[in-house]
Amino acid sequence: xxxxxxxxxxxxxxxxxxxxxxxxxxxxxxxxxxxxxxxxxxxxxxxxxxxxxxxxxxxxxxxxxxxxxxxxxxxxxxxxxxxxxxxxxxxxxxxxxxxxxxxxxxxxxxxxxxxxxxxxxxxxxxxxxxxxxxxxxxxxxxxxxxxxxxxxxxxxxxxxxxxxxxxxxxxxxxxxxxxxxxxxxxxxxxxxxxxxxxxxxxxxxxxxxxxxxxxxxxxxxxxxxxxxxxxxxxxxxxxxxxxxxxxxxxxxxxxxxxxxxxxxxxxxxx
Amino acid sequence: xxxxxxxxxxxxxxxxxxxxxxxxxxxxxxxxxxxxxxxxxxxxxxxxxxxxxxxxxxxxxxxxxxxxxxxxxxxxxxxxxxxxxxxxxxxxxxxxxxxxxxxxxxxxxxxxxxxxxxxxxxxxxxxxxxxxxxxxxxxxxxxxxxxxxxxxxxxxxxxxxxxxxxxxxxxxxxxxxxxxxxxxxxxxxxxxxxxxxxxxxxxxxxxxxxxxxxxxxxxxxxxxxxxxxxxxxxxxxxxxxxxxxxxxxxxxxxxxxxxxxxxxxxxxxxxxxxxxxxxxxxxxxxxxxxxxxxxxxxxxxxxxxxxxxxxxxxxxxxxxxxxx
Numbered sequence: 001x002x003x004x005x006x007x008x009x010x011x012x013x014x015x016x017x018x019x020x021x022x023x024x025x026x027x028x029x030x031x032x033x034x035x036x037x038x039x040x041x042x043x044x045x046x047x048x049x050x051x052x053x054x055x056x057x058x059x060x061x062x063x064x065x066x067x068x069x070x071x072x073x074x075x076x077x078x079x080x081x082x083x084x085x086x087x088x089x090x091x092x093x094x095x096x097x098x099x100x101x102x103x104x105x106x107x108x109x110x111x112x113x114x115x116x117x118x119x120x121x122x123x124x125x126x127x128x129x130x131x132x133x134x135x136x137x138x139x140x141x142x143x144x145x146x147x148x149x150x151x152x153x154x155x156x157x158x159x160x161x162x163x164x165x166x167x168x169x170x171x172x173x174x175x176x177x178x179x180x181x182x183x184x185x186x187x188x189x190x191x192x193x194x195x196x197x198x199x200x201x202x203x204x205x206x207x208x209x210x211x212x213x214x215x216x217x218x219x220x221x222x223x224x225x226x227x228x229x230x231x232x233x234x235x236x237x238x239x240x241x242x243x244x245x246x247x248x249x250x251x252x253x254x255x256x257x258x259x260x261x262x263x264x265x266x267x268x269x270x
Numbered sequence: 271x272x273x274x275x276x277x278x279x280x281x282x283x284x285x286x287x288x289x290x291x292x293x294x295x296x297x298x299x300x301x302x303x304x305x306x307x308x309x310x311x312x313x314x315x316x317x318x319x320x321x322x323x324x325x326x327x328x329x330x331x332x333x334x335x336x337x338x339x340x341x342x343x344x345x346x347x348x349x350x351x352x353x354x355x356x357x358x359x360x361x362x363x364x365x366x367x368x369x370x371x372x373x374x375x376x377x378x379x380x381x382x383x384x385x386x387x388x389x390x391x392x393x394x395x396x397x398x399x400x401x402x403x404x405x406x407x408x409x410x411x412x413x414x415x416x417x418x419x420x421x422x423x424x425x426x427x428x429x430x431x432x433x434x435x436x437x438x439x440x441x442x443x444x445x446x447x448x449x450x451x452x453x454x455x456x457x458x459x460x461x462x463x464x465x466x467x468x469x470x471x472x473x474x475x476x477x478x479x480x481x482x483x484x485x486x487x488x489x490x491x492x493x494x495x496x497x498x499x500x501x502x503x504x505x506x507x508x509x510x511x512x513x514x515x516x517x518x519x520x521x522x523x524x525x526x527x528x529x530x531x532x533x534x535x536x537x538x539x540x541x542x543x544x545x546x547x548x549x550x551x552x553x554x555x556x557x558x559x560x561x562x563x564x565x566x567x568x569x570x571x572x573x574x575x576x577x578x579x580x581x582x583x584x585x586x587x588x589x590x591x592x593x594x
Contacts (some may be wrong), residue, residue, distance in 0.1 A: 063494045092496045093496020098495075100494075104487040107488045132304065204574045
């Protein structure tokens with residue numbers, strides 16, 4: 001594995017949606033203004049930001065599954081090549097993989113095994129994936145509503161290992177999970193990264209992110225305002241540069257839950 | 271399951287009782303005099319009239335007549351039709367065998383085309399194709415079957431002369447004598463008139479359900495896994511549209527029955543719908559009641575089948591657990 005090899009490079013990307021108001025007037029709603037991240041082989045990069053700040057949109061932009069009223073600026077490169085729609089056709093679903101956040105992303109009327117296999121997975125790959133995540137063979141024949149929370153989580157992760165994933169986009173992998181299960185999920189991500197995947201994790205749960213991630217990108221108001229290593233975070237407040245990041249650190253439970261008004265902080269910073 | 275079945279049977283008995291009482295009351299209140307309708311233009315003496323009334327039992331009070339009829343029904347005797355002078359059961363049997371062919375053809379046609387058009391409209395959502403299908407459906411949805419029937423007659427029978435004007439067989443032949451090709455030629459237009467309106471409802475519903483599926487989380491995930499639009503429709507869309515479609519298709523049997531009365535009248539197709547109109551106009555109460563009961567049973571069976579199929583087809587109901 002080559003830790004210097006860049007898998008995903010997102011440069012100055014912006015995403016806006018064309019919204020229609022009353023009558024024919026319209027305006028553009030910008031969700032991402034300027035976002036820069038780089039994911040290397042074997043690296044877990046966590047994008048941390050408030051819920052509803054448009055982080056998921058980034059994953060959708062990479063996958064090319066934004067709705068038709070969205071326009072994307074900037075550049076996305078995959079393994080050094082510009083990620084065009086024709087390259088997407090080839091890579092999305094096989095090398096570029098999304099792990100969705102909840103069981104609602106599974107077809108309610110299709111058995112788990114068939115869904116995990118998807119279009120190309122073989123029976124053998126399915127059995128391997130299930131074994132790897134400790135899923136019983138009987139889970140293959142179960143419908144999503146019959147899966148417990150933990151099983152559903154592992155079924156969703158199985159969809160990633162059924163292909164030759166190189167880049168995994170994990171959208172809010174932890175909310176709604178117990179601490180144990182969140183830790184287990186993070187362990188699985190670490191494992192996948194150690195096998196050579198680059199993982200982009202989108203989350204508002206900074207604690208969970210710190211457990212597994214190598215790098216943390218802080219997303220605020222449509223921009224990545226800071227990018228630091230998880231070690232910086234662990235060292236403490238002084239190792240962090242940006243005031244917003246410092247405030248995030250202070251807000252962690254073990255650091256005293258100190259809350260600061262983000263907008264106040266940003267005024268000082270910009 | 272046994273409890274469910276028992277409950278269904280109880281419901282059916284209640285339904286049939288209610289239908290028979292209401293139909294009987296309506297027939298009683300109708301201004302049509304059975305004897306007058308029977309003798310037509312001929313004038314008869316008051317004496318003869320009284321004789322006919324006594325023969326038919328018309329001079330007894332309404333409640334007594336209803337109870338007598340109901341008692342006979344319980345013994346399996348549906349009475350004798352006044353206009354056809356044959357047992358009601360055999361009139362219904364004969365005519366229904368013609369109607370069921372008509373209904374079946376249009377039922378299948380509206381189901382198949384409704385599903386196809388709905389899928390196409392949803393697949394090309396927002397495009398000209400989608401809009402054209404929508405306009406077509408809304409137009410047909412708001413046009414009555416008999417009017418469409420008359421338009422079809424005008425075009426295909428009167429102007430173009432491709433298809434016959436009416437009846438189920440060529441003039442001078444009974445339906446049994448007519449060759450299959452002729453029978454098919456006679457069924458095309460009424461079946462078309464009947465299914466055209468049915469198509470629009472199913473198309474609009476399938477389109478709506480498919481659009482919902484396409485906006486769901488699982489559709490997003492399918493696309494994120496590299497499934498194309500048609501792959502999604504084939505693998506997930508159809509599966510999720512099928513359940514509401516089954517309910518709709520079997521629930522449509524009631525409208526089909528109602529529509530067939532109108533279509534058969536326009537096309538003088540000698541099916542059950544035609545007989546229904548005749549029995550009502552001539553005050554043939556035993557036949558009219560018999561048809562009312564039969565149609566109620568038909569519609570009830572349709573809904574029951576839909577319920578059973580639904581619970582068999584939906585794993586969330588079939589395999590227990592909570593229903594979503």
